[in-house]
Amino acid sequence: MRMIREAGSHALEIRRSRFVCTLARAHGEAEAAAFLAGHRKAHRDATHNCTAYVLGGHGEITKSSDDGEPAGTAGIPMLEVLVRRGLTDTVAVVTRHFGGVKLGAGGLVRAYGRAVAGAIDAVGLVELRPVVTVTVAVEHALAGRFLGDLHARGPLPSDVRYGAGVEADVPVPAPGLEEFEAWAAEVTAGRARVRRGAAGHVEVPIED
Template sequence: MRLIRNAGSHELEIRKSRFVCTLARASSEDEAVRFIAAHRRAHRDATHNCTAYVVGELGEITKSGDDGEPAGTAGVPMLEVLVRRGLTDVVAVVTRYFGGVKLGAGGLARAYGRAVSEAVDAVGVVERVPVVTVTVRVEHALAGRFLGDLHGAGRVPGDVRYADAVEADVAVPVPEVEGFEAWAAEVTGGRARTRRGAPGFVEVPVP
């Protein structure tokens, strides 16, 4: 799953009209609808508040709205950007303040699509990756070197606990769990002990 990194807004001006795209996460269609309603109330002075959202693990729920713009010139190009970027659980509202110059159907479609595309670039995208937290237990004498090896391998532990031994929790992508356990055994000469926790997710920035 790809998601926006965080909520945010981005503004551009095209031939005297202001286009302000606001993005937010929405984990359900109801949440997307509520966000749109609240945004429209807050920006009721705008000429148009056009909308698009994609919701669901597979992005199976989609909807767009032109809010008075010519049919297909606003919501559809907005939605196309979200789908093309592979995003889900996201809602976009582009608020337009008309500047007195008509853009034509093609110009409107390009403007609304560009507003969403630039907003996505501005807030960033993350990929939700399924992981398993693997707890690695080592003796104190091995801990310093092992933690250094962890960082050197690009695996930063989420938590490190010091008691009669040292335990480090490492979030490992599901396909890499067995390989990581084998690596931990190898770099500690077979002296590391591992146990797997519950599966979960981490969000990794997408370049």
């Protein structure tokens, strides 16, 4: 599952019309609608504010709007870019200021698609990978070696707590749970106490 790395905008000019694509994350239709309503209000002087979004764990919720452009020339090409990139929980709005030269249906399709693709390239992507938080508890005498070996091996702990002993919360990729637990036992000579916790996701940047 992929998402944009961060919110952001990207602009391009085509035959004197200016297209600015703004991307944002949204978890659910209410959040997407609120973002789009706020954007339209802030850019109500624009000729068009065309929109598209993909939501849900499997990208099963999609919606697009041409906002006055000829049917099928704006929202659908924008949506197709989001789907083709495999994104979810992502909202796109392209704000157009008309420059006086008509682009034709084909030109509009290309322009809106390019605007979204350019914005995605500009902000970058992350992949959401399933993890389980594993809490490893060790004695103080073992903590230095364990944490040092953990930093060398990975994954890095999300939290370390010091009390009667030392506890480290480690987000472990779901497919590697048993391997990690075996490693923790080996590096501490069987003296670590390991407990599986909540399942979730971590964001891993996707490099081109």
